[in-house]
Amino acid sequence: MNILDMDKYKVQSPEENNIFIITECYRKLCKVLKSLKTEKGKIVHVIGAPGTGKSANIFKAIHNTDLNIYNVQFSLNSGNESSKQVFNKIFEDIKNDLMLDSQKEIYKKLSEFDAVLIADSFHDSHILNPKNVGFSQWTDKAGFNAFYFYLLCIREYFKNRKYFKKMNLVFQTAWRVHIRGKKQDIFTDFGFFSKIIVSMLKIFFTVIEISYSKKETIEIVRMHIQNVEEEKIEQCIQKYGCKPRFICHALEK
Numbered sequence: 499m500n501i502l503d504m505d506k507y508k509v510q511s512p513e514e515n516n517i518f519i520i521t522e523c524y525r526k527l528c529k530v531l532k533s534l535k536t537e538k539g540k541i542v543h544v545i546g547a548p549g550t551g552k553s554a555n556i557f558k559a560i561h562n563t564d565l566n567i568y569n570v571q572f573s574l575n576s577g578n579e580s581s582k583q584v585f586n587k588i589f590e591d592i593k594n595d596l597m598l599d600s601q602k603e604i605y606k607k608l609s610e611f612d613a614v615l616i617a618d619s620f621h622d623s624h625i626l627n628p629k630n631v632g633f634s635q636w637t638d639k640a641g642f643n644a645f646y647f648y649l650l651c652i653r654e655y656f657k658n659r660k661y662f663k664k665m666n667l668v669f670q671t672a673w674r675v676h677i678r679g680k681k682q683d684i685f686t687d688f689g690f691f692s693k694i695i696v697s698m699l700k701i702f703f704t705v706i707e708i709s710y711s712k713k714e715t716i717e718i719v720r721m722h723i724q725n726v727e728e729e730k731i732e733q734c735i736q737k738y739g740c741k742p743r744f745i746c747h748a749l750e751k
Contacts, residue, residue: 517721517722518554518558518721519714519717519718519721521555521710521711521714521718522711522714523555523706523707523708523709523710524555524558524559526706527544527555527556527559527706527708528559528562528563530542530704530706531559531560531563531565531613531668532563532565534565534612534613534666534668535563535564535565535612537666538609538663538664538665538666539662539663539664539665539666540666540667540704541666541667541669541702541703541704542613542666542667542668542669542703542704542705542706543669543671543699543703543704543705543706544556544668544669544670544671544706544707544708545671545672545683545685545686545696545699545705545706545707545708546672546683546685546686546707546708546709547682547683547686547687547709547739547741548672548674548681548682548683548741548743548744549738549741549742549743549744549745550708550709550710550740550741550742550743551708551718551742551743552617552670552672552708553617553618553670555708556615556617556668556670560615565612565613566611566612566613567611567612567613567614567615567668568608568611568613568614568615569615569617569619570588570592570614570615570616570619570620571591571595571619571620571623572587572588572591572619572620572623572632572633573623573624573627573630573631573632574587574630574631574632574633574636575630575631576631577631577635577636577639577640578639579636581640581643581644581646581647581650582646582650584633584636584647585647585650585651585654589601589604592604592608602661605658605661605662605664605665606661608665609661609664609665611665611666612666613665613666613667613668614665614666614667614668615668615670616667616668616669616670617668617669617670618670620632620633621633621634621670621672622634634672634674638674671685672685673685685699685707686707686709709740710740710742711740712732712735712740714740715731715735715740715741715742715745716728716731716732716735718742719731719734719742719745719746719749722742722746723746723749723750726749730749731745731749734748734749
């Protein structure tokens with residue numbers, strides 16, 4: 499299955515979220531995001547297998563909780579940059595976008611928002627503009643060398659912890675790997691191992707997993723594709739799991 503063929507089901511902003519079903523995981527996400535209006539220093543990771551609609555849930559919850567967010571935009575000109583170059587460019591792009599002069603001013607300005615969002619506009623900017631290289635493309639190409647980027651982020655957090663205590667961060671989090679041509683997520687697709695990883699993540703952060711029951715999945719698919727037989731949806735669930743984006747793509751082929 500060509501993942502790029504399913505980009506029409508990706509949501510990049512609240513305005514694109516015209517079709518939406520209220521689910522149990524969405525209610526949990528709303529509750530957490532609503533708390534960010536009165537609390538600071540929280541880091542929220544929204545996880546979920548590819549095709550579950552993490553961005554759709556995030557933007558719907560942001561809209562319904564009236565959260566004032568800064569959505570980090572990021573892209574590269576090529577995929578050959580080092581971890582240090584990628585790290586530095588993130589701050590350069592934010593400085594240019596907000597018309598600021600220093601890193602200290604960045605943290606001060608970002609603290610004025612209810613939350614800073616790092617989602618599809620950061621990870622998959624190549625979908626919005628094919629001329630760009632998105633962060634996810636860079637990590638795919640960099641492989642294990644991208645690990646140094648995350649070490650730089652951890653160092654930055656502890657170095658400027660006093661500023662991060664005045665901010666909220668919301669990450670659309672995925673750790674994607676390709677196995678036999680199939681895209682899978684470390685946090686959700688590897689059974690007991692995934693549960694261990696998520697449990698470790700929950701020690702340090704607030705974690706919301708976007709996942710659906712069979713009934714919820716059928717309702718979501720029927721909202722996107724009318725007059726489809728339930729039996730066909732169930733067959734797709736057997737093949738793809740409860741991943742509405744994958745199922746909608748398969749049914750429209």
